[in-house]
Amino acid sequence: MATPSASSAIELLRSHSLTTLVRRELERRILVGELAPGDKLNEADLASELKVSRGPVREAFRALDQAGLVRTEKNRGVFVRQVSVEEADEIYEVRAGLDEMIGRLAAERATAEEVGELREMVKRMQQVARGKDVAAYYPLNVRFHDRLADVSGNRTLAATYRRLVNELHLHRRETLARGPDSFPISTREHAAIVEAISRGDAELAGQLLREHAMESRDRLHATIAKKGQVTK
Amino acid sequence: MATPSASSAIELLRSHSLTTLVRRELERRILVGELAPGDKLNEADLASELKVSRGPVREAFRALDQAGLVRTEKNRGVFVRQVSVEEADEIYEVRAGLDEMIGRLAAERATAEEVGELREMVKRMQQVARGKDVAAYYPLNVRFHDRLADVSGNRTLAATYRRLVNELHLHRRETLARGPDSFPISTREHAAIVEAISRGDAELAGQLLREHAMESRDRLHATIAKKGQVTK
DNA sequence: GCCATGCAGATTGTTGACAATCTACAAACG
DNA sequence: CGTTTGTAGATTGTCAACAATCTGCATGGC
Numbered sequence: 406m407a408t409p410s411a412s413s414a415i416e417l418l419r420s421h422s423l424t425t426l427v428r429r430e431l432e433r434r435i436l437v438g439e440l441a442p443g444d445k446l447n448e449a450d451l452a453s454e455l456k457v458s459r460g461p462v463r464e465a466f467r468a469l470d471q472a473g474l475v476r477t478e479k480n481r482g483v484f485v486r487q488v489s490v491e492e493a494d495e496i497y498e499v500r501a502g503l504d505e506m507i508g509r510l511a512a513e514r515a516t517a518e519e520v521g522e523l524r525e526m527v528k529r530m531q532q533v534a535r536g537k538d539v540a541a542y543y544p545l546n547v548r549f550h551d552r553l554a555d556v557s558g559n560r561t562l563a564a565t566y567r568r569l570v571n572e573l574h575l576h577r578r579e580t581l582a583r584g585p586d587s588f589p590i591s592t593r594e595h596a597a598i599v600e601a602i603s604r605g606d607a608e609l610a611g612q613l614l615r616e617h618a619m620e621s622r623d624r625l626h627a628t629i630a631k632k633g634q635v636t637k
Numbered sequence: 638m639a640t641p642s643a644s645s646a647i648e649l650l651r652s653h654s655l656t657t658l659v660r661r662e663l664e665r666r667i668l669v670g671e672l673a674p675g676d677k678l679n680e681a682d683l684a685s686e687l688k689v690s691r692g693p694v695r696e697a698f699r700a701l702d703q704a705g706l707v708r709t710e711k712n713r714g715v716f717v718r719q720v721s722v723e724e725a726d727e728i729y730e731v732r733a734g735l736d737e738m739i740g741r742l743a744a745e746r747a748t749a750e751e752v753g754e755l756r757e758m759v760k761r762m763q764q765v766a767r768g769k770d771v772a773a774y775y776p777l778n779v780r781f782h783d784r785l786a787d788v789s790g791n792r793t794l795a796a797t798y799r800r801l802v803n804e805l806h807l808h809r810r811e812t813l814a815r816g817p818d819s820f821p822i823s824t825r826e827h828a829a830i831v832e833a834i835s836r837g838d839a840e841l842a843g844q845l846l847r848e849h850a851m852e853s854r855d856r857l858h859a860t861i862a863k864k865g866q867v868t869k
Numbered sequence: 870g871c872c873a874t875g876c877a878g879a880t881t882g883t884t885g886a887c888a889a890t891c892t893a894c895a896a897a898c899g
Numbered sequence: 900c901g902t903t904t905g906t907a908g909a910t911t912g913t914c915a916a917c918a919a920t921c922t923g924c925a926t927g928g929c
Contacts, residue, residue, distance in 0.1 A: 422711050422882065424699065448911070458884045460692065463912090464699045467656065471703035479654050480890050480911060495793040502738045506731065561727040561804075565797060572793075654912065680881070690914045695882090712881060712920050 423461035428468050430455065435474050435485055435578075436571065442487040442579040446475065473572050488576035490629055496569050496576075497622035501615050503566045504550075508598065508614035510557035512607040519556045523599045526552065527592060534590045543588055549595060553614075556602075580628070589624065591617070655693035660700050662687065667706050667717055667810075668803065674719040674811040678707065705804050720808035722861055728801050728808075729854035733847050735798045736782075740830065740846035742789035744839040751788045755831045758784065759824060766822045775820055781827060785846075788834075812860070821856065823849070 431451075434440045446466070452459045466483045469475045477483045488496070515523075526549045533541045550570070554563035594617050601610035663683075666672045678698070684691045698715045701707045709715045720728070747755075758781045765773045782802070786795035826849050833842035 420711055424882090449909090459911090460695075460883060460885095463692075464696055467696045467699040468703045471700045479652055482911070492793065495791045498742075498791055499735075499738065499794045499797060502734055503731075506734045510730075559727045559730055561724065561801070562731045565731060565801070569793070569797075656912090681879090691881090692913060692915095714881070 423457050424464040424468070427451075427455060427457060427461050428465035431465055431469060432472075432474060432571075435469075436574050438578050438581070440485050442485050442575055444485045446483045446485070448482075473568060474575065486572070486575055487579060488572055490576075490625065493573060493576040493625055494622065496572050497618065497625060500566070500569050500573070501618035501622065503562065503569065504618040505611040505615035506559075506562055507554050507557045507566065508602070508610035508612070509607040510559055510562070511553055512602045512605050512610035514558040515556050515602050520599065520603045523549070523552065523556070523602065527595045527599055530595065531592045534592050537590070539588045539590075542590060546588075553598075589620070591620075655689050656696040656700070659683075659687060659689060659693050660697035663697055663701060664704075664706060664803075667701075668806050670810050670813070672717050674717050674807055676717045678715045678717070680714075705800060706807065718804075718807055719811055720804055722808075722857065725805060725808040725857055726854065728804050729850065729857060732798070732801050732805070733850035733854065735794065735801065736850040737843040737847035738791075738794055739786050739789045739798065740834070740842035740844070741839040742791055742794070743785055744834045744837050744842035746790040747788050747834050752831065752835045755781070755784065755788070755834065759827045759831055762827065763824045766824050769822075771820045771822075774822060778820075785830075821852070823852075 431440070431446070440446070448459045448462050448466075452462045455462070466475065466477065470477045470483065474486055475483045476486050526545065530542060530545045530549065533545060547570070551567065554566045557563060594613065598610060598613045598617065601613055663672070663678070672678070680691045680694050680698075684694045687694070698707065698709065702709045702715065706718055707715045708718050758777065762774060762777045762781065765777060779802070783799065786798045789795060826845065830842060830845045830849065833845055
């Protein structure tokens with residue numbers, strides 16, 4: 406490893422085609438909100454902006470479509486996917502089940518280092534939470550759950566989970582425009598989850614994570630009810 | 638509706654680009670076994686065989702890659718995905734959880750017609766089962782579970798389920814080459830599942846479907862053990 | 870005999886051009 | 900005045916050609 410930066414650059418070029426890079430960039434823009442649900446993605450514009458031809462852009466579109474982040478209408482274009490409340494509700498339902506599996510498996514398989522890492526993440530979240538800074542808390546929360554999915558040791562489970570969470574990000578992006586974000590700071594729950602995992606209590610970890618997910622779902626329903634009063 | 642065939646043809650042309658058609662054809666070939674796991678897919682050959690240019694073929698590749706049916710190696714080509722026993726084990730684990738959700742929701746939401754349809758499918762499977770014709774039984778079994786996923790009423794759940802089942806088909810294709818298929822004829826279990834759904838017993842339906850999936854997983858483990866003896 | 874080096878063919882990655890389709894606006898008709 | 904038809908511009912779908920990379924084999928050096 407004489408030139409780590411050079412070798413990593415080589416590795417970057419070796420595995421990443423333009424299609425992959427375009428795909429990542431678009432995924433980033435969508436999840437970060439630069440591209441809002443319903444926005445149209447113009448092939449030519451994106452191609453010239455990213456300094457590539459339309460081919461890689463189109464290939465990236467097909468991948469993003471399959472990933473559920475955009476929807477394609479023939480001869481009309483591709484649009485950032487809009488996730489309705491009904492869909493979000495369905496997704497939450499599945500996510501709750503996956504979260505329970507993640508909790509169970511994580512409790513069974515987590516190593517001491519992994520538990521330590523999770524504890525560290527919870528601690529960081531608690532620090533941020535004191536400032537009531539939702540904007541800073543949100544990504545930490547996402548990464549915590551993401552890491553939890555990895556700790557489950559089941560790659561298929563983690564990949565399936567991430568896919569659904571991405572779609573829920575989409576829904577959040579959609580509703581975010583209508584009003585301020587009321588994201589919950591639930592560090593206590595997180596701490597309890599990590600403790601259950603630490604003790605190897607699969608049943609409890611699964612139950613806690615399921616409930617944690619269900620609360621998100623219930624919050625969605627509460628928001629629907631409130632929006633229903635205000636908007637119409 | 639004066640010319641239903643014509644209007645359906647129009648609808649076909651309206652929504653299906655060449656990319657979509659190529660994608661479907663390749664998916665069919667992979668799931669039916671015409672393309673075996675590990676096989677390389679040559680862009681130019683496929684393009685000329687399907688009478689299209691390489692563009693749509695490449696776009697179909699990106700979608701199939703994201704769908705988990707092929708894997709892409711930059712500058713080397715795309716290959717039909719190989720699902721190892723470890724991966725299959727992971728997938729089964731997730732599938733068992735999804736199946737439980739499907740059972741629960743189906744029991745809660747299934748209409749009388751849907752239950753009737755499921756009963757009909759079980760009956761057909763029983764008829765085929767008497768002939769011990771595994772080749773004929775297998776697709777019926779797949780369609781039964783597929784329909785069950787729809788009956789759950791949760792499209793996200795059904796889509797997630799199908800994706801995993803496709804990957805398991807891949808694993809089956811891979812192991813099928815090594816020896817005869819020992820697919821189980823479990824019409825009794827299917828009948829019990831439908832009955833639980835019919836009675837609206839969500840708990841039981843979920844439990845039965847989970848066990849049903851777990852048996853597939855256990856069969857995989859048994860096969861591994863046996864293969865381990867024979868092969869090495 | 871064995872390994873490194875360097876072509877030659879094949880295959881993938883990317884691009885720009887052409888064809889088909891859609892959208893918006895304006896003119897013509899009832 | 901409203902509806903319809905037609906046309907121009909923009910956008911997507913498809914294609915064929917060019918560039919970059921890989922694979923296999925032969926040649927040469929040790």
